[in-house]
Amino acid sequence: MKTKIKEAIKILKNGGLVIFPTETVYGLGADATNDLAIEKLYKIKNRPINNPIICHFKNLKDIEINFEFNDIAYELAKKFWPGPLTLILKKKNNSKVSQLVSNKHKLVGCRIPNNTIAQELLNNLDFPIAAPSANISTKLSTTKISQLSSNLKKNVFYLDGGDSYYGLESTVVNIIKNKVNILRLGSITYEKLKQIIPNTIISNEQSNSISPGLEKKHYSPNKPIRINIEKVLEGEALLNFSTNQLKSDKMELNLSLKGDLNEASKNLYNYMHILDNSDCIGIAVAPIPNENLGKTINDRLKRASSNN
Numbered sequence: 001m002k003t004k005i006k007e008a009i010k011i012l013k014n015g016g017l018v019i020f021p022t023e024t025v026y027g028l029g030a031d032a033t034n035d036l037a038i039e040k041l042y043k044i045k046n047r048p049i050n051n052p053i054i055c056h057f058k059n060l061k062d063i064e065i066n067f068e069f070n071d072i073a074y075e076l077a078k079k080f081w082p083g084p085l086t087l088i089l090k091k092k093n094n095s096k097v098s099q100l101v102s103n104k105h106k107l108v109g110c111r112i113p114n115n116t117i118a119q120e121l122l123n124n125l126d127f128p129i130a131a132p133s134a135n136i137s138t139k140l141s142t143t144k145i146s147q148l149s150s151n152l153k154k155n156v157f158y159l160d161g162g163d164s165y166y167g168l169e170s171t172v173v174n175i176i177k178n179k180v181n182i183l184r185l186g187s188i189t190y191e192k193l194k195q196i197i198p199n200t201i202i203s204n205e206q207s208n209s210i211s212p213g214l215e216k217k218h219y220s221p222n223k224p225i226r227i228n229i230e231k232v233l234e235g236e237a238l239l240n241f242s243t244n245q246l247k248s249d250k251m252e253l254n255l256s257l258k259g260d261l262n263e264a265s266k267n268l269y270n271y272m273h274i275l276d277n278s279d280c281i282g283i284a285v286a287p288i289p290n291e292n293l294g295k296t297i298n299d300r301l302k303r304a305s306s307n308n
Ligand code: TXA
Pocket: 022, 024, 025, 026, 027, 028, 051, 052, 053, 054, 084, 086, 088, 102, 107, 108, 109, 131, 132, 133, 134, 168, 169, 170, 171, 172, 183, 184, 210, 211, 212, 213, 214
């Protein structure tokens, strides 16, 4: 792994792309200060240029050099970094972060990943890594290398760090005055954020111009998907949760037999990939309790099953 990491560092320094593990999902990384490298990112992902990309930093000091902070941002940073929280921060004028990561806007998503391979990359670079999830735009995120899209696997150097620890993306928040606004639910739950900052809300504008990546159709398998089902149809595979009477004549995977939402989060994308690649006609998903990480899982499933 050491020589692979060295190679990855060299590629990133030369303006190339590298797929690397984070604690949430795999990222597709590039030098966040290099316009040409960022352009490559958008192109290979088939991502619209108006959908901003998160920047990954090695430490708080490097973020402070580039971005403005208020008290709430500090409180969240101290509590959750390194970890799966993305803070939308205002870029300072002297920042070297490319304008392309945020479609020329000053507000940029930032986080410090909590994964040893990601940290080793960052510690050996003098720039932050811009990285969206390592998947083709609107498709399922990747939580294990064997599920990488063949196009990415063929064309991009990758580091295999095993299964992602959380399995769901980071929680994206912006801070408006003293209120925390969750733009995308993620591995840090609404309930946990609310404990730290009681004035926290889940944005109901999840399909808007601030965060176009949060448009409805997202995180999708190729097969049709039905959620909150009461009955599995003939030919459908079943993505089950806990114990119940549901049955499939094709194939069943259980996100967590014991009904544990952490375990279910970890399994979600991998199981969706497996069922999507089976010969089922579609995927039927059992109801998932809408609390804690269940809210994030339901958010992803809702987008995956959306028709637009
Ligand atoms: O866990 C994660 O967040 C992973 C790992 C690799 O860090 N990254 C990830 O990136 O999921 P991506 O690009 O797949 O999703 C980032 C989401 C998008 O929905 C995007 O619209 C939103 O965050 N976002 C990023 N920067 C933003 C900004 N400046 N303003 C508003 N939304 C932003």
